Amino acid sequence: MTSFHQIQRILLSAILLCCSATAFANDSSRIRFILHPGLDSNQLTISVHDGIQEQRLKLNETHTWSGRLFSPYGHIFVAYPGQDTAGFVKRIFFSKGNTIVSVTPGHSVNEPFQIDEKVSKNILSYEKMGGAQLDAYVKEKVDSQMAFYYRNKSRFGADGNLVQQMFDLGDTVLLKKLEFIRQHPSLYASFWNFMTNISRTEVISPDSMLATYNKIFPEKYKTSKAAEYMVTVLHNKIAITTQSLFPEFSVTDINNNTITSESLRGQYVLIQFWASWCMPCIKEMPVLKGIHEKYRQAPIKILSISVDQNAQAFRTAITKHAMNWTQVHGDLRLYHAMGYTPIPQLYLLDKTGHVVYNNLKGTDIDLRLLQSILSEKLPD
Numbered sequence: 001m002t003s004f005h006q007i008q009r010i011l012l013s014a015i016l017l018c019c020s021a022t023a024f025a026n027d028s029s030r031i032r033f034i035l036h037p038g039l040d041s042n043q044l045t046i047s048v049h050d051g052i053q054e055q056r057l058k059l060n061e062t063h064t065w066s067g068r069l070f071s072p073y074g075h076i077f078v079a080y081p082g083q084d085t086a087g088f089v090k091r092i093f094f095s096k097g098n099t100i101v102s103v104t105p106g107h108s109v110n111e112p113f114q115i116d117e118k119v120s121k122n123i124l125s126y127e128k129m130g131g132a133q134l135d136a137y138v139k140e141k142v143d144s145q146m147a148f149y150y151r152n153k154s155r156f157g158a159d160g161n162l163v164q165q166m167f168d169l170g171d172t173v174l175l176k177k178l179e180f181i182r183q184h185p186s187l188y189a190s191f192w193n194f195m196t197n198i199s200r201t202e203v204i205s206p207d208s209m210l211a212t213y214n215k216i217f218p219e220k221y222k223t224s225k226a227a228e229y230m231v232t233v234l235h236n237k238i239a240i241t242t243q244s245l246f247p248e249f250s251v252t253d254i255n256n257n258t259i260t261s262e263s264l265r266g267q268y269v270l271i272q273f274w275a276s277w278c279m280p281c282i283k284e285m286p287v288l289k290g291i292h293e294k295y296r297q298a299p300i301k302i303l304s305i306s307v308d309q310n311a312q313a314f315r316t317a318i319t320k321h322a323m324n325w326t327q328v329h330g331d332l333r334l335y336h337a338m339g340y341t342p343i344p345q346l347y348l349l350d351k352t353g354h355v356v357y358n359n360l361k362g363t364d365i366d367l368r369l370l371q372s373i374l375s376e377k378l379p380d
Contacts, residue, residue: 307335
């Protein structure tokens with residue numbers, strides 16, 4: 001009989017492959033963005049989400065996107081910065097095949113661009129897919145969070161309590177979204193937000209989210225690869241919280257070495273998700289450096305996976321903080337498979353690959369519990 005863990009490994013392997021595979025013809029999509037004269041493309045931000053990953057276009061290099069669509073409809077995000085505001089944003093969905101998105105200059109400073117739906121092809125209105133209803137439902141919570149941000153943004157670097165309050169306000173927005181989704185599960189905007197946002201939170205337990213997903217959404221949404229991916233991510237999270245096997249993985253480090261979970265069996269593995277701009281991550285570095293120095297001869301490997309988009313910022317940080325252990329940058333397959341876990345995040349795996357420690361809720365202040373577990377299990 002096939003065990004749950006065997007099924008989990010098979011599904012995760014399929015996910016990691018589909019994230020990097022060449023597009024199949026029946027699911028392939030191509031989007032051409034037409035940017036009309038009068039628009040400052042240096043100010044525009046355009047991102048395309050295929051149901052599993054989001055990709056930001058470099059408009060100075062290309063005005064096209066092509067790839068495989070893993071969800072019933074994909075999502076396009078177009079934004080223009082405002083003056084000390086959240087900026088001006090348009091969202092649309094697209095389906096399989098060839099899509100044209102016509103972006104034209106707007107009529108005022110408050111509307112710097114428009115998406116011409118008459119000229120565009122193969123797009124679906126975000127508003128008509130339920131987005132307008134959802135946004136209106138959560139508007140009060142979003143406005144409260146943004147007002148707090150603009151009142152306090154200059155003080156975030158010096159006051160960690162303000163950052164936590166900002167996160168707490170974000171949680172109220174998320175819970176309000178979930179409230180709407182439970183009331184309107186047939187709207188595609190509800191399914192999309194659950195799949196790409198709600199399912200990745202740490203506020204709600206993964207088993208509770210899985211039960212909600214199975215109960216409320218129509219079957220027509222559950223047959224996509226993106227939905228299967230989300231379900232597997234939730235199973236991964238459930239396994240981790242119950243100290244089961246950590247998901248099987250393969251990553252490539254900055255020296256082009258391939259590291260697999262199988263190759264790490266027989267030693268303890270400390271996996272860190274971090275970024276150069278994440279101050280709590282940086283605060284952990286002296287402790288990790290101390291662990292690395294203390295257990296040089298012990299059977300333990302530290303694997304740091306950076307989510308930095310800026311390669312120079314990443315390299316500057318590992319030099320500055322003397323992070324002379326295994327580093328991964330530019331390979332986010334495991335990060336995606338974990339459901340975009342919040343950072344900083346640490347997982348300690350035993351010699352068989354089981355999770356014996358994780359700092360999922362950030363409750364291990366100064367990583368004292370981690371150090372205590374290592375002192376118990378490893379020789380100095």
